[in-house]
Amino acid sequence: MALLEVRNLGISFGGLRAVDDFNINIEKGCLYGLIGPNGAGKTTVFNLLTGVYKPSEGIITLDGKDITGKKTIDINRAGIARTFQNIRLFKELTVAENVKVGLHNHMKYSTLEGILRLPGYRAVEKQMQERAMELLKVFDLDQEADVLASNLPYGKQRKLEIARALATKPKLLLLDEPAAGMNPNETQELMDTIRFVRENFDMTILLIEHDMRLVSGICEELTVLNFGRMLCQGKTAEVLNNPEVIKAYLGE
């Protein structure tokens, strides 16, 4: 059984059919890519998978559990975390605090314990600090733990967003254009980071990307989307050599 199984997923906005008959099987541990020209509906698929939009048709199953139409926070609890095309950090919080928000559902103490500063508060805050620093170290952000998230350079902001998503202990990580705005060196570093995450966090990763170097570099399987419909699906090398795919990207 695949970790993520999607059957016949579709959504319309008014008269526009944004996603139509989307099917995908992602095995556990796979590095999967979702590609296609701009406006193809890739982020819409992400929004459908994470509960931002409710699908008009289709079934989404995560690890055997039906999560179709569920709310975002329930889907996160079930095991999907994501990053966003336009980085969405908590700007007025520090780097470490951003990660700690990700830890919110896994390390808890009651409101009363927090306000009265009872021992439960101290113990869990210590755990959160340790765990947050562990995660930040993976992404080489531990030196900037007390820096305001909005003051980080762009590349580090992206890494922080991934760190925060990982803090929620997901089974499936959705990355929306993680290499956007990065130069070749940064992209290389990102590729290594993504591979590292897959190995050390036992993670399954689905990413949207335009950077073909990254896509061909790390993705094992691909689905190509065009005008909301699947154009091609399969192993990376085959898909990238498919003439239909090349036509969709480069024109006639």
Next chain:
Amino acid sequence: MKTAFMTKLRSNKALKSNLITFGMVIIAYILMEILMAAGVLSNLLKGLLVPLCVYAILAVSLNLTVGILGELSLGHAGFMCVGAFSSAFFSKCMQEAIPIAGVRFTLAILIGALCAGLFGILIGIPVLRLKGDYLAIVTLAFGEIIKNLVNILYIGIDENGFHFSTKSSLELNMSENGKIIIQGAQGITGTPNDSGFTVGILLLLITLFIVLNLIHSRDGRAIMAIRDNTIAAESVGINITKYKLMAFSISAALAGVAGVLYAHNISTLTALPKNFGYNMSIMILVFVVLGGVGNIRGSIIAAVILTLLPELLRGLNDYRMLIYAVVLIAMMLFNWAPSCIRWREKMTYWLKSKKPVKNSGKEA
């Protein structure tokens, strides 16, 4: 043990900042008490001590909604009104049953806070899903509704129990031994004068304790995450409704506490536009913005300064409110206008460049 605390203090900016805030309030209290004992404090200033505490608590509690949760609320005075009237009602009813003022007042505070907090939840549930300006106008609407409803409330008590009316005191149909507690637009008279400066400062410190500890906790981070990026907060599993309601209702409950303090400091409690209407809500919002949105210490300072300013300007008599308005506009422009900020940075840079350059031990 002490070294561990000192190390923690040095490294923990938040803890340091909080201690400064508490210290500031405590020092102000001690100072005022000394001045009062020395007989230096004018009657005018003495009369302002409790109101200053009331406004400080209101400003801090509103900052929880505006600065920490990031929602504009224009109905804060409504929660103050709920706290004031519910506690005054209780105190007046229980005047004979609970003769010890300390016990009775503590219960009154709890009741005022609870009622206001309850209203916070009831109003928050429909309101908090509205966006920005719409939320602002609806909170203003609720504040006005609460004030209006209190003005048509008639409640009396006699040996048969409580009597309600929304028309007049005659409709209460009470026996001769009946006592009217709330008399419509005339409000509640004869609330026991349980408030005092010490009590006020204590309540302010408790408010600070609750608010500051909430902010620097897991729940506080969740609330601020909602403020900074609601969609991202949702994506990491934060229950938006729960935390919005938490911030809003705690803010309301604390406003209720301010209302209790206010109600037990005056002899006649009436719901007028100027004390429980949008004018009051707006005035507190001014304190919050001027003191710095999200800056709890700033709220207290702004509340104190802006309350004292018109009183200190009394010498200028007719012109004082005018000057107050001009000062407000000038301060807003000075602090927030990008052109002024640039001018200030230039000035700071120029002043710094005038200082003699330190000899950093350059090689000869």
Next chain:
Amino acid sequence: MSFVKYLISGISLGSVYALIALGYTMVYGIAKMLNFAHGDVIMIGAFTTYTICSTLGMSPAVGVLAAVVLCTLLGMGIEKVAYKPLRKASSPLAVLITAIGVSYLLQNVALLIFGANTKAFASVVSFPALELAGGAISVTGETIVTILSCIAIMICLMIFIKKTKAGQAMLAVSEDKGAAQLMGINVNGTIALTFAIGSALAAIAGVLLCSAYPSLNPYTGSMPGIKAFVAAVFGGIGSIPGAFIGGILLGIIEIFAKAYISSQVADAIVFAVLIVVLLIKPTGILGRNIQEKV
């Protein structure tokens, strides 16, 4: 019969609210700010006419003209001195609080000049009352002039927005200030014009309000200002037809509430209706639902 009388009365009051709401909604839509001082501009307009007519004894026409000119200049002046410097401030709350400061300023200037006592405002309307239904309903001249003025102004405004270059510029700025600037539109001038029009409308509203309800003091503009703000949000903030509908509906609801339920809770009922509408349609009656892009 009295139902019709109340309806007409409500439409008249609503027309005043609509005129004020138009100013609010235009400024909000184009300059993206809530001008809390707007209600007090109507008070200034009314006092100007009062001074010209009652104190100086000149004709009502001069009084109204003076009010419109003064308020237009006042509105543009306030925008230039107090709001423009904060247009790019880090928080939209900054200009909101400054607007509150301007509101306090206007109220206290009026207080200093005219004192707190309520003045009797002499109506500027010399239109005769209308007898309808064989004398059963009498509609005052003020009511007729108010309603007709509101309709006329609405039509002129819609034509202005649709047909003139300046009007189209206003639409552009309300959609996207940056893009409008890049297209060569004079954003500063457009915003100044918006305040000018809004303030002129406020002056007219002030004069009409006090003609119908002849009591005037420095705080007269405050509550109608708030109610007009409610009306603008009710109708969908940023929408001109929305401000019109919101204002008229609010006036009708208020008059009916005063007549059939109780004048003390009339305000509460008006606000309650607003809350109910917003809970059903969170962006107001004609408001647009702008989805945040994820």
